[in-house]
Amino acid sequence: MTATQAPGKAVGAPISRVEGGLKVRGAATYAYEHRLHEPVYLYPLQSTIANGRVTKIDASRAEAEPGVVVVLTHENAPKLASTDDKELAILQSGDIGFRGQFIGAVIADTFETARYAASLVEIEYDENEPDADFRADRDDLYTPEQLNAGFETDTSVGDADGAFDSAAHKLAATYTTPREHNNPMEPHATIAVWDEDELTLYESTQGVFWTQKTLAPLFGLDAGKVHVISPHVGGGFGSKGLPHANVVLAAMGAMLVPERPVKFALTRHMMFTVAGYRTPTIQRVRLAADENGKLSAVSNDVVEQTSKIKEFAEQTATSARMMYDSPNIKTTHRLAALDVSVPSWLRAPGEAPGIFALECAMDELAIECGLDPVEFRIMNEPENDPESGLPFSSRGLVECLREGAERFGWNGRHPTPRSERDGRWLVGSGVASSVYPVYSMGGNAATVRANSDGKYEVEIGAADIGTGTWTVLGQIAADELGVPFEDVEMKIGDTTLPNASGAGGSSGITSWGSTVVEAVRSLREKIEADHGGNIPEEGVEATAKMPKNPHSGDFAMYAFGAHFVEARVDEDTGEVRVPRMTSVFAAGNIMNAKTARSQFMGGMVMGLSAALHEESVLDTRFGHVVNHDLAEYHIPTNADVGEMDVSWIEEDDPYVNPMGSKGIGEIGIVGSAAAVANAVYHATGVRVRELPITPDKLIS
Amino acid sequence: MDAEITLRVDGEEHRLTVDTRTTILDALRERIGNTSPKKGCDHGQCGACTVLLDGRRVNSCLTFAVAHDGAEVTTSEGLAENGELHPMHRSFIEHDGYQCGYCTPGQIVSAVGMLEEVGNGWPSHATENVSAEGNAGLSDDEIRERMSGNLCRCAAYANIVPAIQYAAEHGEGVERGGNA
């Protein structure tokens, strides 16, 4: 919709993305595409061993290649001011912690020359046997101090073990999810320019200030000396959140060729090692219920992996702590530290694999209890948050389940597996719940400027990674200002703008939006107090910080959802098709009906992808991802996606933030893989507990 | 080794010297400065780099520039005429057939090339009767199949299909692949 919106009516409207005209033509400028004078190209050297050290680098043949500017190795690399983060502190010695780690780079005047010359560098290693074997029965698993985002490692309420032992109905099963890679379509890319004592980074990032605050101390700079520019980002899904070593390498390269822009984009292959990934998980889930199907015990004991050089501990089981009503709930997380690259965020880190396991187990226990899976969930709905005891600010799960069941045509479903077929296709349906916390991140500020011509500018260093930020923040500002949407111009994606948190944890709109609302309110007061209610000729602006949410601490705040999936399985080949998915979400006030639907759908398809396609295969002998490209690491194509029925319930939540919105970037992926797995079980009678559900697992 | 070639890109002639290892994609992006086609994999596996090369859609990352001296290249930027968006552009915007936008110029060029293929009667894996005369029609499944060389990690697929259907039905100047 491009028609003019009436003032005050922008929020919620299906407004098309404001940057759409640029994006469809390919004219939106992504990191690698900024036109700078006389750039040079960086191609990295990566270790071909997983554990050991570099003993010798002979770059003479590369240096002799016409067009090569410099070869960067640990011997001539700038010394970093801080080396605490071993993922980022590259080239400070010859030590190697995982296969594919950066050990140098060639900088040349063309990409072709840099790539070719990199192949001419001869490297010798002192190699140790790598340990990359991820198993739950390792005797060196350890307990991390805390989990990602500061969650507690282990929790226990009541006596889950005792309750399990004495229960009428129980289920104990192990679910596994593989290592998965974010694979945004735009590879991680940087153009780094070092000028005097200032570093400029044109960067593909989920947060310009996250990049600034990470890079500045590495190079011993004040944060203000690192300028990060990132107006458009070709997807991130978590992998462009915490900066990875590619940015450091580009900056180091730029230091060696002052004033010349150094261009560095990861190849798709490299994205399988240095750009973060979702840890594989092994989850031992136990659920117990009384004779009526009321849950008496919930537990999830998780084993996951991290890198020996840096810890990342995913909060896999946190959602089991709050999802259903049970007097006894226990969760644990143990880590295997291996000679592998560093895991990181991937869309809904924690919830995505954790809810897969929990929601498959709920399906299994419902069947064991002889209950409909939808009703079983509804009867175990908690009054208050089982973890904190706090009331929920809003909890629309039951409504989503009921509404979804209606839309999907769940009622009347034959509970017995293998009860429907269509020729050689076995047909089944599955359900799963979804949840994602409402996060907000601190440190935000925004400036709103009113011009005398009635136009407004809003500045905040936020990010749009396909999330609709350019559009949605403008909608929020317009309504708060009471002006037409078209009268507001956004500025985001640059560290010269007011400080902002990044796009992560589905926190963007809560954090940035609350701040924008506050800035508009300050502007209003200022216009009233200083200018008698009129915008002066020279314009007027106001800056405000994100207000503290007065309700935080009083409520448990989450978005919920329910997925319903139809699966068809070829009885002979085991091929699985998903012709339709119906998902209903309870995510507060929806800011933009058009972009929100897309975001939910993108998450749902990524869950479908986790269910059927994605799996990174590690050769444990070499610590090497074997299927490191898009031909062998499968993600859905157009033909893999059928009808997507996406909707949401009306939810009025006055506590989460001034807009009443909840983050929606991640909730779509949570639970959707479980719904697919449950549908495949219903179709075939085969319970696959190891993702992905490939044909071999169905026909053996 | 360098070679001098001419490429006609979006209607404009460019005479340029390229390394013989340079792909059309890199020639466009790094030499000519046309960054409309994107590099998603550089291996012919994602479709982000799709351009029309002498009227047919190709993965420009798999196509050496030196082998196409004199060729006519159309990018998504070139589909816009006199600053006016192409109907396929407008339909993608209206149907939100994208999120991050990185696969999008490739999707759009691919869609335009695809409709032409359908119009020419080329069958696909989804075509019921591949030996039938005339074109295959433009069912949603035909679009899904024929557009599966263009990956979208944001997974806008379920919006891309109606975007293409709409442009095919309503877009002036868009080849109607189907039963028109």
Ligand code: FES
């Ligand atoms: S960049 Fe050419 S197909 Fe991926």
Ligand code: FES
């Ligand atoms: S729109 Fe992001 S990859 Fe397609």
